[in-house]
Amino acid sequence: MPKFFTKPLVTWTKAQWREVLKRAFEKKGILTPKTAEALMKYEPPVSREMGTLYKNIPVGGGEAIRRPERLPIAEARAKYFANPEEYITPGVAEPSAKEMAMLPPPSSPLGASEMAKRVAYERLDFKPIIPAGTQQAAGVIRKEVGTAAAEVPPVAEVVQTALIGDSLWKGIGGTRSVAGKRWQELLDSSRGAVKSHFTTGRDYFISSYYRWKQDPSKFRKNYPRESKLLEEAQKAFEESVGPGVE
Secondary structure (H helix, E strand, O other), X not given: OOOOOOOOOOEOOXXXXXXXXXXXXXXXXXXXXXXXXXXXXXXXXXXXXEEEEEEEEEEEOOEEEEEEEEEEHHHHHHHHHHOHHHXXXXXXXXXXXXXXXXXXXXXXXXXXXXXXXXXXXXXXXXXXXXXXXXXXXXXXXXXXXHHHOOOOOOHHHHHHHHHHHHHHHHHOOOOOOHHHHHHHHHHHXXXXXXXXXXXXXXXXXXXXXXXXXXXXXXXXXXXXXXXXHHHHHHHXXXXXXOOOOO
């Protein structure tokens, strides 16, 4: 370990990080691989939440390579949900990782302090592209499709419906809210396949939302109470995020 490491630290502040780098540049003039390896044994001063999108890129002969694209999680999710059919269905998130990068130095020489400012060291905390609530909602929709013995809809359609359904459920307050308890009561009072396939008010809400979106008129005729509640939830959701939400 380089001599400028005088006291082991679990986590550095940005100021401590810059000071250690400054000493490294004063000693070596460059950030050597050995020094970088020693630095990365310590926790970074910065952490960023990231997400990875995967896309198959054709290379000819019927073959393709899988290309990852790593972005800040909010940007990655927005990009995926805007065009989910363009990407491979996301799985679990990658493990967190430490990353050190250095900006190319300018043509004119820099002092140790200036060189230290050009080095970035951070922890990349990877999150799933599809949030847990949306994944669960998508599972409920797939169960509903199986119950109806219908043609399985495209993944993009399921994910988009699940995303909005999960947002609507949160918007009405979730399981412990008055509205959430109302959906549990509706499930408990239902009969047949619906009651046998769903055990929570949330699942019944997501299932009902999917069927309502598929055919509002038919659903309203068969389930007038559920339809009314869904219309109210949709209206409140649209008012909260602005016009143009489908």
